Amino acid sequence: MVYPVMSRRAGGLSIGVNLNLGQECNWACVYCEVEGLVRGAPGPVDLARLEHELDAVLTEASSGRWSTGTTGEGPRAEIKDISIAGDGEPTLSPQFDGAVDICARLRQQHGLEGSARLVVITNGSRLHVPEVEAGVRRLGEAGGSLWFKLDGGTPAAREEVNAVAIPDERVEANLVLATAACETWVQCMVLSIDGQGPTEYELDRRVRLLERACEAGARPAGVVIYGLARPSQQPGAHRLSPLAGDRLKAIAARFEGLHLPLQVVE
Ligand code: SF4
Numbered sequence: 001m002v003y004p005v006m007s008r009r010a011g012g013l014s015i016g017v018n019l020n021l022g023q024e025c026n027w028a029c030v031y032c033e034v035e036g037l038v039r040g041a042p043g044p045v046d047l048a049r050l051e052h053e054l055d056a057v058l059t060e061a062s063s064g065r066w067s068t069g070t071t072g073e074g075p076r077a078e079i080k081d082i083s084i085a086g087d088g089e090p091t092l093s094p095q096f097d098g099a100v101d102i103c104a105r106l107r108q109q110h111g112l113e114g115s116a117r118l119v120v121i122t123n124g125s126r127l128h129v130p131e132v133e134a135g136v137r138r139l140g141e142a143g144g145s146l147w148f149k150l151d152g153g154t155p156a157a158r159e160e161v162n163a164v165a166i167p168d169e170r171v172e173a174n175l176v177l178a179t180a181a182c183e184t185w186v187q188c189m190v191l192s193i194d195g196q197g198p199t200e201y202e203l204d205r206r207v208r209l210l211e212r213a214c215e216a217g218a219r220p221a222g223v224v225i226y227g228l229a230r231p232s233q234q235p236g237a238h239r240l241s242p243l244a245g246d247r248l249k250a251i252a253a254r255f256e257g258l259h260l261p262l263q264v265v266e
Contacts (some may be wrong), residue, residue, distance in 0.1 A: 001044060002053040004061060008229060008265065009147075010080040010117075015057055017103060018086025019045055021092035023257035026089055027123050028163035029151070031191060031240060034087045035233040041092040048097075050100045055083075058110045078115065082107055085121035092126065097135030104142035118144030121187075125166055133181060140182030145221065148178055151189045153205025158191065160179070172213040181218045186210065186220050190251050191228040193239045203254050210258055222261030225252040242266075 001021065007014035024040045025032070061079050082103050084090045093099065100120065107118055120139055126132045136146060152158035155165035179183040188206065190198050198206075210223070228242040243251075245266050252264045 002057045012080040015082045019085045020088025023087045030236045031232045081117040083119040091132045100135045100138045121147045124148040127177040136181040145183040147187045157202045175213040175218045183221045186223045224263045226265035
C-alpha cells in the first residue's frame with residue numbers, strides 16, 4: 001500500500017500511497033503504466049494499516065534507509081513528496097478522504113511539511129462527488145496539490161487517449177471545483193499514436209477548454225506538458241511513440257495565452 005520510488009515527476013524520492021490494490025480505474029489510458037489494469041472501483045483499504053505502513057516507511061526514509069549511492073553509502077535521499085497515486089484512480093477509493101487525512105497528519109508528525117510536498121495524482125473525473133471534493137479540500141488545507149489530467153480537447157480525443165468520452169462541461173466544472181479546494185496543476189499528456197501527434201484542432205480545443213474553465217472561475221496553478229517517458233502496459237502500447245523535445249516545447253507555446261505558469265517534462 002505504501003512504496004518508495006525514484007520519481008521523474010517529483011524530481012527524486014517519492015513515497016507513494018496506493019489505494020487501488022486490484023489495479024482498478026474508471027479510465028483506460030492508452031499510455032497507462034499499470035500492469036493488469038481493470039475497469040472498476042477498488043474495495044475499502046484498512047486505514048489503520050495504511051497509517052502504520054506510512055509511518056514505518058517515513059521513519060525508514062528519514063533514517064537514510066534509501067541512500068542516493070548505489071552501495072547504500074551515499075547521502076540519504078531527501079523525500080521530495082508523499083503522493084497518493086498508485087495503480088489506478090485514487091479518488092475511486094471509498095477511503096480517499098481518510099487517506100488524505102492520514103498522509104497530511106504523518107507528513108506533519110515527521111517534520112516534513114517544509115520539505116516534502118503532498119500530492120494527489122487524479123484523472124479529475126470525480127471531483128463532483130462530495131466525498132472526493134471533501135478529500136481534495138483536506139488536501140488543500142494541508143497545503144498539498146492536485147495533478148489533474150487533461151489529455152484531449154474534445155470528447156473524441158479523450159476517448160482515443162483515456163478511453164472515456166467525458167464531456168467538456170464536466171471537465172470544466174471539475175476543474176473549477178478542484179482549483180477552489182486545492183492548488184491544482186493541469187497535466188497534459190502529448191504523444192504520438194500510430195505516428196500521428198496531436199492535431200492543431202485538438203490542441204486549440206484543449207487550450208479553449210482551459211480558457212472556458214478559467215472564465216468560469218477555475219484558477220489552476222499552472223499547466224504541465226509532458227511526454228511519453230515509460231512504456232505503456234496496455235494493449236495499444238505498440239501504437240505509441242514519444243514526441244521530440246522541440247515538438248513538446250512548440251505545443252507548450254500554444255498554452256502561453258492562458259498566462260499560467262508552464263512546465264515541459266520530456
Ligand atoms: S487515469 Fe491513471 S491509472 Fe487510470 S488508466 Fe489513466 S493513467 Fe492509468
